[in-house]
């Protein structure tokens with residue numbers, strides 16, 4: 001098949017894995033029958049690698065320290081070392097390789113941006129790794145990898161358009177359509193966490209005021225609680241107080257559900273996805289799936305809300321599994 005990947009490079013391996021529930025041709029299934037997938041989650045403190053077989057089953061996994069204090073070149077060599085071990089595990093049989101990392105490789109410049117591993121910002125990470133490894137690779141941000149894992153193997157399996165939402169320390173998101181991640185010319189498709197929903201809201205690290213992230217991420221919620229009540233509390237504790245009917249926590253969460261409703265309804269209005277899958281620490285808060293969804297229904301531009309909004313199924317491994325799935 002004459003396909004190109006999201007950076008315009010020719011792709012030999014088809015993007016739809018054999019285990020994908022979407023329609024596929026016999027040719028794709030045939031090509032992937034012997035295709036292993038290697039994925040790597042490149043974090044600030046650890047690098048996790050995984051090998052999947054063509055059915056998406058995990059064969060091998062290993063974690064090493066990133067050792068970012070030794071700088072950019074050292075990190076690349078850490079990736080190379082781990083990649084060698086993973087490939088050796090399948091005796092270097094043909095495989096795809098994808099990396100998930102915080103941050104975005106700019107489709108325009110090829111340089112890494114928005115990364116929390118500061119020494120990687122402004123570096124041509126993809127090109128450098130391709131030179132070092134002597135092969136093509138794909139790099140996507142970790143929210144896109146989460147969305148891919150959930151779309152193909154998790155809660156969004158069999159759905160055409162999946163919006164994966166991460167509500168963790170910050171808010172990220174990824175869009176998967178027909179088994180492929182939508183990236184966009186600036187590499188920011190799905191970055192719903194930095195839509196402003198209140199021009200008079202709190203200042204976000206990105207420079208804007210009232211971003212979704214400042215209201216409904218774990219970090220944002222804890223900061224807003226501390227501002228409002230003058231006391232710092234972990235989100236879990238505020239949740240317990242909410243369930244116990246403590247009035248401050250109930251009032252606080254009411255505002256949270258309102259912001260959640262507004263933010264999710266905005267993205268449903270634009271994309272009308274087949275499903276929204278929630279991940280990250282905040283997604284464990286069960287009231288989101290009742291009170292939170294009721295607020296979404298109030299704001300969405302439709303007489304009824306039909307979009308399923310569900311908890312993730314793959315959980316903590318979604319980043320590394322998604323990295324394996326986006327590989328080329």
Ligand SMILES: [Zn+2]
Pocket residue numbers: 193194195204205206207208211213
């Ligand atoms: Zn922001």
